[in-house]
Amino acid sequence: MANRKHGRLHHLVQILLYPLTWLEERSGLVGGVKYFLFRKVPSDISWGHTLGSAALTAFIVQAVTGVILAMYYKPDPNSAYESIRHITDDVTLGWLVRGMHRWGASVFIILLFLHMGRVFLYGAYKYPRELNWIVGVLILVLGMMEGFFGYLLPWDQTAYWATVVGVNLQATGPFVGPFLGDILRGGAEIGPDTLARFYSLHMLVLPGALIGLIVLHLYLVVRLGVTSPPWSPGAAGKERPGPPPPKRAGLVEPKPRGARLR
Numbered sequence: 296m297a298n299r300k301h302g303r304l305h306h307l308v309q310i311l312l313y314p315l316t317w318l319e320e321r322s323g324l325v326g327g328v329k330y331f332l333f334r335k336v337p338s339d340i341s342w343g344h345t346l347g348s349a350a351l352t353a354f355i356v357q358a359v360t361g362v363i364l365a366m367y368y369k370p371d372p373n374s375a376y377e378s379i380r381h382i383t384d385d386v387t388l389g390w391l392v393r394g395m396h397r398w399g400a401s402v403f404i405i406l407l408f409l410h411m412g413r414v415f416l417y418g419a420y421k422y423p424r425e426l427n428w429i430v431g432v433l434i435l436v437l438g439m440m441e442g443f444f445g446y447l448l449p450w451d452q453t454a455y456w457a458t459v460v461g462v463n464l465q466a467t468g469p470f471v472g473p474f475l476g477d478i479l480r481g482g483a484e485i486g487p488d489t490l491a492r493f494y495s496l497h498m499l500v501l502p503g504a505l506i507g508l509i510v511l512h513l514y515l516v517v518r519l520g521v522t523s524p525p526w527s528p529g530a531a532g533k534e535r536p537g538p539p540p541p542k543r544a545g546l547v548e549p550k551p552r553g554a555r556l557r
């Protein structure tokens with residue numbers, strides 16, 4: 296009797312898991328996600344190490360709320376402000392989605408700085424994670440550009456004049472300054488062309504580039520592993536105790552800095 300019950304339960308579990316088994320057999324994706332979520336990390340990591348994932352969560356919130364806003368927003372000087380007013384006052388929960396996107400932008404940047412501070416204070420940018428630090432710096436620059444280009448979109452007085460100041464600042468730079476100013480404005484003055492290109496950069500180009508860089512960043516985190524705090528015997532820049540990590544096949548054989556190349 297117990298055996299039959301167990302057999303039925305096993306059968307039910309197999310039916311429920313069938314879509315995942317189907318996907319795993321054809322792509323290996325399920326195994327990949329499992330590897331990412333259940334990979335080993337040092338035992339002495341702490342809350343500071345959650346800041347990267349917090350930044351990722353803030354980015355996902357920005358992406359989701361941004362897609363919803365883009366369904367109602369109109370990137371044209373005659374209707375941009377009115378479409379924002381419509382989102383805030385008429386669309387169901389529009390005020391919430393807009394508020395989350397507006398405040399979430401600051402939360403994202405603050406989390407980026409906190410995460411970067413943790414990495415800096417723990418020396419986690421040292422060999423072999425320099426490349427991931429560089430990728431992080433690019434993410435930070437593009438993240439701040441997102442804020443700059445998004446600020447103009449409501450097309451109200453604050454947005455307009457803040458952009459005038461921002462663009463003029465770029466335009467006063469030496470040599471490339473005036474050229475950069477023209478590119479940003481899409482002409483000699485801020486107008487419909489400026490709004491269209493800021494919109495395109497804000498919701499297409501920069502998010503696309505950011506997604507690519509974040510995927511690369513996370514790949515490097517998984518490949519290189521997470522560092523222990525500086526007070527740990529296995530901290531960044533020190534040799535980890537225990538057997539050396541397995542060698543990876545490749546064109547070159549990486550060596551710790553200072554090691555002699557044969």
Ligand code: HEM
Nearest residue numbers: 344346347348350351411419420427428431432435521522
């Ligand atoms: C969207 C932005 C970002 C996301 C989603 C992100 C995500 C993560 C995650 C999940 C980790 C592993 C756990 C942790 O240390 O928190 C990590 C580690 C790391 N991040 Fe970021 N990060 C971002 C931005 C940055 C920035 C701006 C920098 C520096 C300029 C940076 C540099 C690093 C480095 C060097 C590591 C390795 C740390 C270690 O091994 O202990 N990241 N990142």
